[in-house]
Amino acid sequence: MKINIGENLKKMRLSKDLTQEQLAEVFGVSPQAISRWENNTAYPDITILPGIAIFYETTIDSIIGMDDIRKTESINKIHNDVHILMRENKVDETITMLRNALKLYPNSFLGELAETLAVKGTQNNDVTIMKEAVTLYERCINSNKISMKGKSTTTVHMIFLNLKLGMIDKANELVKSLPHFWESREVLIPEVYCGDEYVEELKKSIIKALVFFCGKIQNLQSRKYGEIPSYFQLGVDFNPTKSVAEILDTINDLFNNRY
Numbered sequence: 001m002k003i004n005i006g007e008n009l010k011k012m013r014l015s016k017d018l019t020q021e022q023l024a025e026v027f028g029v030s031p032q033a034i035s036r037w038e039n040n041t042a043y044p045d046i047t048i049l050p051g052i053a054i055f056y057e058t059t060i061d062s063i064i065g066m067d068d069i070r071k072t073e074s075i076n077k078i079h080n081d082v083h084i085l086m087r088e089n090k091v092d093e094t095i096t097m098l099r100n101a102l103k104l105y106p107n108s109f110l111g112e113l114a115e116t117l118a119v120k121g122t123q124n125n126d127v128t129i130m131k132e133a134v135t136l137y138e139r140c141i142n143s144n145k146i147s148m149k150g151k152s153t154t155t156v157h158m159i160f161l162n163l164k165l166g167m168i169d170k171a172n173e174l175v176k177s178l179p180h181f182w183e184s185r186e187v188l189i190p191e192v193y194c195g196d197e198y199v200e201e202l203k204k205s206i207i208k209a210l211v212f213f214c215g216k217i218q219n220l221q222s223r224k225y226g227e228i229p230s231y232f233q234l235g236v237d238f239n240p241t242k243s244v245a246e247i248l249d250t251i252n253d254l255f256n257n258r259y
Contacts, residue, residue, distance in 0.1 A: 004065040004068060005037070005040065005043060005044075005063060005064050005065060006037055006038045006039055006040035007038075007040075007065075008062070008063055008064075008065050009034075009037050009038055009044075009052070009063065010038040012056045012058070012063075013034075013038075016056075020034040020035055020038075026055065027044075027048060027051065027052070027055075029048075049063065071105070074104075074105075075101075075105060075108055078097065078101045078109070079112075081097060082094055082097060082098060082109075082112060082116075085097065086116070091116060091119060091120050091123075092120070094116050095113065095116050095117065095120065098112055098113040098116060099113065107139075107143060107145070110136050110139055110140045110143070111136075111137075111140050111150070111154065113136055114133045114134075114136035114137045114140065114154075114157070115133075115157065117129050117130070117132055117133035117136065118130065118133040118137075118157060118161055121133055121161075121164075122161075122164055122227065122228075125164075127165060130161050130164055130165055131165065133157075133161055134158055134161050134162065134165070137154050137157055137158045137161070138158070140154045141154050141155065141158075152178060152179070153232075155174050155177060155178055156178075156228070156232060157228065157232075158174055159171045159174045159175055160226060160227065160228040162174065163225065163226035164226040164227075186205045186208050186209065187205060189201055189204075189205060190202040190204075190205055207238070207240055207244070208236075208238045210240075210244065210247045210248070210251070211236070211237075211238050211239075211240050211247065212236055212238070213251065214242070214247045214250050214251065215231075215236070216229075217250055217251065217253075217254050217259060218250070220259050
């Protein structure tokens with residue numbers, strides 16, 4: 001449980017356009033004490049807290065950040081409950097829970113609801129549900145809170161949903177919005193190293209690429225157009241089960257139309 005009392009006190013002081021020196025005079029403490037409070041290296045004495053709350057016209061809970069703490073705990077519980085429901089394949093119950101959660105915490109569960117709707121929509125071939133999932137994914141991408149990786153993952157989900165919906169041009173547009181191959185993590189990791197370490201990391205990256213594409217070749221027969229591959233949810237096991245020569249043979253078979 002993280003107490004943000006220092007951050008909260010600083011925000012409150014700045015909201016009144018006060019310096020640390022001015023606030024120190026109000027509470028009868030040193031400017032150094034105010035600085036320590038705001039840096040979370042020390043906390044106000046419990047006997048001062050009521051006076052601070054009255055001065056800022058707020059509550060002690062708000063100063064301590066209990067509202068944020070309760071919010072975080074509630075969100076974490078919902079996440080946990082959602083994962084349990086999905087493991088039990090209770091998709092409809094999961095969707096209901098996420099819709100209710102969004103009413104309490106707007107934008108906090110957009111991605112989870114979009115993903116769950118996408119699961120239901122693709123399973124039932126329900127166009128309306130898939131379109132709703134696309135709309136929610138678009139809201140996720142336009143959110144300032146989404147990470148670079150999160151944006152890429154969301155874009156991938158949108159690509160496959162648009163393929164399912166027959167919106168080929170939109171899917172193609174989204175594909176082209178993603179980073180180039182040479183901008184990927186696996187390609188760039190070796191660049192952090194020098195000398196022999198660079199060579200070893202380059203080997204690892206090449207093996208990862210070979211294993212990944214070998215897996216796609218081996219799954220050609222089971223591939224279903226418009227369905228998101230399982231590795232987007234489960235990840236890829238990059239530990240090779242074949243030698244490099246065997247992997248290259250598999251790739252060579254593809255190019256010689258033996259698949």
